[in-house]
Amino acid sequence: MLLITRIIPDAVLARARAEYQTRELRHTGPFDPARLLSNLDGVTAILCNASDRFDAALINALPAAVKVIATYSVGVEHIDLDAAAARGIAIANTPDVLTDATAELALMLMLMAARRAGEGERLLRAGQWPGLTPTFLLGRDVHAKRLGIFGMGRIGRALARMAHGLNMEIHYHNRTRLPAVLEEGAIYHESDADFLGGIDFLSLNAPGGAGTKGWLNAARIAMLRPGAIVVNTGRGSIVDDDALIAALRSGHVAAAGLDVFNNEPALHPDYLTLENAVLMPHIGSATVETRNAMGFLALDGIASALQRFDKDQ
Incomplete structure (x- = not known):
């Protein structure tokens, strides 16, 4: 199951729903880690964005089933990469397309x-x-x-x-x-x-x-x-x-x-x-074409990470 923290473009959501069973939190305000943690039953992948802070405490609280965190951004400063690596959680981001x-x-x-x-x-x-x-x-x-x-x-x-x-x-x-x-x-x-x-x-x-x-x-x-x-x-x-x-x-x-x-x-x-x-309110990548491309690249990253995990089993 793929958990999606934010509202994402329709084209990206349609592809996500076609490829995965999805759970959609549709956050519009500040990120709520407690709400995220209460919605992770059966989740293997998370699609978040740069407003969602995955610090070491949150990553260490994730269920063992979570194998990949994909972020709707190039930057990954909001994710504690060392904590994710220690848990064996793959990280995917969206370079180049924006x-x-x-x-x-x-x-x-x-x-x-x-x-x-x-x-x-x-x-x-x-x-x-x-x-x-x-x-x-x-x-x-x-x-x-x-x-x-x-x-x-x-x-x-x-x-x-x-x-x-x-x-x-x-x-x-x-x-x-x-x-x-x-x-x-x-x-x-x-x-x-x-x-x-x-x-x-x-x-x-x-x-x-x-x-x-x-x-x-x-x-x-x-x-x-x-x-x-x-x-x-x-x-x-x-x-x-x-x-x-x-x-x-x-x-x-x-x-x-x-x-x-x-x-x-x-x-x-x-x-x-x-x-x-x-x-301007952080709209550098805010075009229809770019945000679609970012979402598709994030989904590609999730698929690649899950395939690698399956091969290693």
Whole structure:
């Protein structure tokens, strides 16, 4: 039996029901571990998402029949992998299929932040557009500017290819330098100061985890050129919220476009007070095509893990 914690797209649910007996919790709010545990009779696989935290205590409380946890996400930070491995529980996730959709959203946030799109729409909806004047809602050009990408993985490289269409010069900072064939002309910077000091836009595309937690802090923000624009579609944990909010208030960071936050969905309330912050509710992969593909890949991962388990018996 497959237990599904959240509401999933119809096409994915139809396939899941065709391939498995399903139990559907249809969570819409905070994850409830107790409710999960009370619904695991006969369950061999769980399909969850990034909002469902499977810590060591929860994993150790799972029945022995549970053999695989699949997550409707690329990231697996919400799952204690060591605890799962100790229990012999396989983990499946959904890499690759959301690359272009997330890169598109990063580009959208760059454009919206640079051109003050959120401010303009709010003025129109409030009936406060005063009419066209030469200084009304002046933003920043994006074309021919320098884009810095922190985390040049699949999504970062997809964003770089899109930004080439705007004649942007691509710079990047990574744990290691990429092979030239993957750089596609992007300029690698080994140090934070060299990287941050020469860019007009900073896109955060690195994974979460201890290695990147709070990476964009006050010290690194100070390295940015005055008036730089920051976009985050990676992980909320990469950003020190207080430091970024202070920089947005001072104008050192001209604008920010954010799709991910610490403590989602309870983002730092001060972001809501900033006109120069474009805020999206973690919708980087939220297209019909991408969410279907993610669900199908998760189901593939479940099937593969269960087949391996059967062969080992």
